[in-house]
Amino acid sequence: MTTLTTDLKRLGEVKAPAGFADRLLAHVGMADSYARFDTVLGAVYVAWNRQGVSAASRAASAAEFEAWFRKDVGRQLVAADAPKDLATKIEDELQGRRRMRFDLRGLTPFEQAVLRKTREIPRGEVRPYGWVAREIGRPAAVRAVGTALANNPIPYFIPCHRVVRTDGQIGNYGGGGPEAKRSILTMEGVRLKRLEELARSGVRYQGVKTTKVFCYPTCHTGRHALEKNIVWLHDEASARAAGFRPCKVCRPAAVA
Amino acid sequence: MDGTERLFERMVHEHQDRVFALGLALTGNRHDAEEVAQDTFLKAYRALVTYAPDRIRELKQKAWLHRIALNVVRNRVRGVRPHLVELNGSEPDHALGTEDGALLKLELDALAVRVARLPPRYREAVVLRHVQELSYQEAADALGQPVGTVKANVHRGLKLLRGDDYDDSDN
Numbered sequence: 001m002t003t004l005t006t007d008l009k010r011l012g013e014v015k016a017p018a019g020f021a022d023r024l025l026a027h028v029g030m031a032d033s034y035a036r037f038d039t040v041l042g043a044v045y046v047a048w049n050r051q052g053v054s055a056a057s058r059a060a061s062a063a064e065f066e067a068w069f070r071k072d073v074g075r076q077l078v079a080a081d082a083p084k085d086l087a088t089k090i091e092d093e094l095q096g097r098r099r100m101r102f103d104l105r106g107l108t109p110f111e112q113a114v115l116r117k118t119r120e121i122p123r124g125e126v127r128p129y130g131w132v133a134r135e136i137g138r139p140a141a142v143r144a145v146g147t148a149l150a151n152n153p154i155p156y157f158i159p160c161h162r163v164v165r166t167d168g169q170i171g172n173y174g175g176g177g178p179e180a181k182r183s184i185l186t187m188e189g190v191r192l193k194r195l196e197e198l199a200r201s202g203v204r205y206q207g208v209k210t211t212k213v214f215c216y217p218t219c220h221t222g223r224h225a226l227e228k229n230i231v232w233l234h235d236e237a238s239a240r241a242a243g244f245r246p247c248k249v250c251r252p253a254a255v256a
Numbered sequence: 257m258d259g260t261e262r263l264f265e266r267m268v269h270e271h272q273d274r275v276f277a278l279g280l281a282l283t284g285n286r287h288d289a290e291e292v293a294q295d296t297f298l299k300a301y302r303a304l305v306t307y308a309p310d311r312i313r314e315l316k317q318k319a320w321l322h323r324i325a326l327n328v329v330r331n332r333v334r335g336v337r338p339h340l341v342e343l344n345g346s347e348p349d350h351a352l353g354t355e356d357g358a359l360l361k362l363e364l365d366a367l368a369v370r371v372a373r374l375p376p377r378y379r380e381a382v383v384l385r386h387v388q389e390l391s392y393q394e395a396a397d398a399l400g401q402p403v404g405t406v407k408a409n410v411h412r413g414l415k416l417l418r419g420d421d422y423d424d425s426d427n
Binding site: 004005007008009010011012013014015016017020021023024025027028030 | 261264265268269272273277280281286290293294297298301360363364367368371382386387388389414417418
């Protein structure tokens with residue numbers, strides 16, 4: 001026959017529920033949470049913490065995503081139920097409608113600058129790697145920009161797919177290879193075929209005769225120019241020589 | 257991750273079962289117990305990040321967490337009787353699959369409900385002394401009461417708890 005005090009002692013031996021410590025650490029911001037979301041891009045695993053979204057990947061499985069996150073980001077990761085509004089926010093962000101917060105801690109200041117600059121590229125447009133390098137004040141660091149973008153922990157959300165090679169070729173893509181890059185850009189409304197034809201013929205910029213402004217071919221300010229007013233330009237020097245000034249929106253060259 | 261966060265992580269892993277058990281005995285159900293445990297560690301974390309290194313080093317973690325947990329329970333149940341629920345184990349059971357395990361868990365939960373229905377001063381004393389197995393001195397420190405008071409409250413609490421199904425031999 002058990003006595004009351006031994007029963008009470010057994011009551012003191014109950015275990016905390018499975019995963020309690022992980023959920024708690026995620027709650028105070030010491031571990032990230034993640035869940036799988038069905039988006040316009042298909043199934044995407046997204047990790048977040050109190051600072052914002054910290055990683056995203058179209059991994060094949062939860063295990064693959066966890067392994068990649070622990071290795072690349074180096075924090076604990078806990079599967080979780082997504083907050084109510086997160087799925088909507090993700091969808092809106094991928095459709096270009098909302099600005100989410102992102103957690104870029106753990107990246108170097110240079111990498112953070114590259115990614116922040118990349119977020120400024122509007123949906124449906126592309127910029128060369130050299131543009132990012134020049135805009136963040138490191139014009140010679142074009143290759144380093146490429147590396148930083150290849151290691152982007154939050155592809156799709158931080159649109160590294162909108163950065164292409166200076167010769168107009170699409171270039172490689174960390175978020176699933178060149179094919180993924182092409183399909184995402186097409187989905188966003190970039191006319192890739194036209195862009196590549198222009199690049200092959202050596203054209204870098206589109207000038208508009210009436211305004212005397214030259215832009216990157218995908219810049220939205222030049223989209224409504226009449227075909228007869230468009231001139232195709234090969235480099236900055238000849239553009240300036242012909243009396244064009246760089247667009248202040250897409251900034252194809254340093255604006256004087 | 258800095259030193260405080262590493263310390264907190266260790267603290268969570270080391271004390272989570274203890275704090276959860278305390279919550280279960282004080283509230284009488286596992287759902288509230290998990291909330292109590294979570295709130296306790298959140299309060300601990302918020303306090304830790306403001307503490308100077310010396311103070312953190314000298315911290316008696318176990319006693320400190322017990323005090324926080326007692327306050328969490330007092331504040332959440334102030335004026336509200338503990339829930340008298342789930343006597344027949346309506347919550348899904350993840351940890352224990354066997355019949356023996358399920359039975360044991362049902363018994364424990366039923367006991368937790370009975371403990372939780374004690375008047376607060378008896379409940380806290382009994383739980384600290386016999387569930388958490390603190391010494392009278394430690395329990396008195398955690399409760400901020402004289403040892404004699406704690407002893408008396410433990411005694412009265414056990415007496416109230418002791419129903420027909422327990423023999424009177426211990427104590």
